[in-house]
Amino acid sequence: MEAQTLESSYRILAVDDDQNMLTLYRDILCVEGDEPAALEILAAGGELPEFDLSPLPGFDLAFAEGAGEAVGLVKKSLKAGEPFAVILLDIRMGEGPDGVWAAEQIRALDQDIQIVMLTGHSDVTLRELNLRVPPAERLLYLQKPFRAQELRQLAFSLCSKWSTEKKLRELNEKLMVMVEDRTKKLSETNLMLKQDIAERALVLERLSASEERYRQLFDDDITGNFLADPEGAILACNRSFARMFGYASPEEARRFNVLALEFDNFQAESLQDIVFQRRKLENFEARFKRANLPPVHVVGNVAGSFDEAGALVEIRGYFFDITGMKRLEEQLRLAQKMEALGALAGGIAHDFNNILGVIMGYAEIILDTSGEGDPSLERKIREILSAGSRARDLVRQILNFSRQGAQEKKPLKITPLLKETIKFLRSSTSTAIDIRQSILTEEDTVTADPTQIHQIILNLGGNAAHAMGQSGGVLEFSLVDALLDERAVEVHPDLAPGAYLRLSVSDTGHGMEPDILGRIFDPFFTTKKPGEGTGMGLAVVHGIVKGHGGAILVESEPGQGSTFHVFLPRTASLVQEEIAPESFVPKAGGRVLYVDDEKPLVDVAMDLLKSLGFRAEGRTSSVEALEAFRRRSKDFDLVIADQSMPNMSGLELAKQMTLIRPDIPVVLATGFSESVSMDKARSVGVRDLLLKPILKQQLAQCLARVLG
DSSP states (O other), X not given: OOOOOOOSEEXXXXXXXXXXXXXXXXXXXXXXXXXXHHHHHHHTTOOOOOOOOSOOOEEEEEEESSHHHHHHHHHHHHHTTOOOSEEEEESOOSSSSOHHHHHHHHHHHOSSOEEEEEESSOSSOHHHHHHHSOOGGGEEEEESSOXXXXXXXXXHHXXXXXXXXXXXXXXXXXXXXXXXXXXXXXXXXXXXXXXXXXXXXXXXXXXXXXXXXXXXXXXXXXXXXXXXXXXXXXXXXXXXXXXXXXXXXXXXXXXXBGXXXXXXXXXXXXXXXXXXXXXXXXXXXXXXEETTEEEXXXXXXXXXXXXXXXXXXXXXXEEEEOHHHHHHHHHHHHHHHHHHHHHHHHHHHHHHHHHHHHHHXXXXXXHHHHTTSOHHHHHHHHHHHHHHHHHHHHHHHHHHHTTOSOOOOXXXXXXXXXXXXXXXXXXXXXXXXXXXXXXXXXXXXXXXXXXHHHHHXXXXXXXXXXXXXXXXXXXXXXXXXXXXXXXXXHHOTTSOSXXXXXXXXXXXXXXXXXXXXXXXXXXXXXXXXXXXXXXXXXXXXXHHHHHTTOEEEEXXXXXXXXXXXXXXXBOXXXXXXXXXXXXXXXXXXXXXXXXXXXXXXXXXXXXXXXXXXXXXXXXXXXXXXXXXXXXXXXXXXXXXXXXXXXXSOHHHHHHHHHHHOTXXXXXXXXXXXXXXXXXXXXXXXXXXXXXXXXXXXXXXXXXXXXXX
């Protein structure tokens, strides 16, 4: 095996705010052979050993005294096509960003560079560096002071590693080109081979048609092969064909008629006409409807046999069952539709929240200022607030559907909640409905939001009761364990293998037609009469279940009732925490800067803050708000900023303001609690979140929490 070829020179970047260290790097790395090691030994009074005099590659050094300058040199080297192999990077810098920041930036620019972090202190651990500057195999940590020979040997080893990896990548690229070329040639050869095989098969078929026909029909069980007379009656078939269409054996399958197949693309023609006109039909799709069973979808090839007079003698061909593929396509279509509707619902909810904020905010202000002078006016305003609350609840349903609403998930036992909901349904539904329950599990713990789980049970139970109406029937709830393995999740592609709880809600109502069944989870779709429902119930249930990592499946036939199966991931243990409610009393007298790009919302907030005893200043531009805060940062006790603003979001504004004044409390206003990570918000100085629409009591509680 040949020795590895070394490059003549490697590029190394040394970064240190100490000019003496940069000089030391140059002295160590820019001398020839083992001179630095020899100098060390002589200085210590030792004897010189025999050094390896084989030539080693040289080092082309570049220097930087700051993190920003180092990042700039790396960018320049990459643009010029002359990347650095190794960077020697001091962790501590005198001014500006430190070495860890520079390492993060450089790693983002160049994934292949070898980084050596040097420091005389131990305040930054190797674990922290590995987390911030991955991957670990291209990051070393070297403690100062170090030996010259140690640094030179380390630099040579890392450069050799860098060079080897570079050559390996180049080799892989060449190999991929070769593989693609060979694959192309192989495909061309395979195509020619297939053509030759097809021609040979045709010749063999003409020479021994009878023997070939029966061998293919009865020995090959991969596809459903058949032979039929001109009227479509099956003369012969294999076991796969019989199973495909629901028969126990090929003998029973002779009752089947291929003319019963339905074609989407040939609605005006029968299979007999198609075969007679086209002689051969390839790669067509068809379906066969079965009584009380889902249809069978197939794709196949069919050809006709003709006598010398041109009359059709036989119809032969084969089918491949694609029913499972069609089911997956339908599930994908549904998932894409629900995703699109979820995005639309979230956008509508965002705008609607802002409108509700103005309506309900001014209604509260008018209610506070009207006093007891006009009872009729007070009643009307309270009706406005009540209607606004219902609209706000509808917005929350929309957000739950799109999985953007707040979810306070915790370990929860479903059985008590299920029994409580059943008790409520018994008192609110017709006495003609027999409500039953079957709980066959003791490990009924899931990580969930109890309010939303209650909403699932109530929605499904209410829909089932409505489906049975005054005539009554049986409404049954069951809770059982469901352990799904790899094979089971093929039927339930929305689920991962594992332990689940299956909540099933069954009724003996009128059931659903297939076209209705495919739309029941669409928002605002309903079969109820006007005034009986909004069409959001099942859409919200679907969104909640998805948000909890589960899935919902439906079984229904017209006149046979319906069953909804809800799968929720099971949790191993239950830890309950009781949190005592807090009473909030706002401390008035401070000055608040309120920032929102919607002027009506700013006006409402100003009035609400003033009614709570605060002095308020409003801004509709985050950029203008930042400039005002930069000039008069001491004039404000609190900043409330909307998250979704042009030019600068609420989080970015909070970050900039806390850089100017670290102790300033910032509250973030948002319509989607899940759109903002609280950990990220706290890291930039955000103290609390306000969910829109903002009402007076909600605002007062927030001010009390933040300002004490």
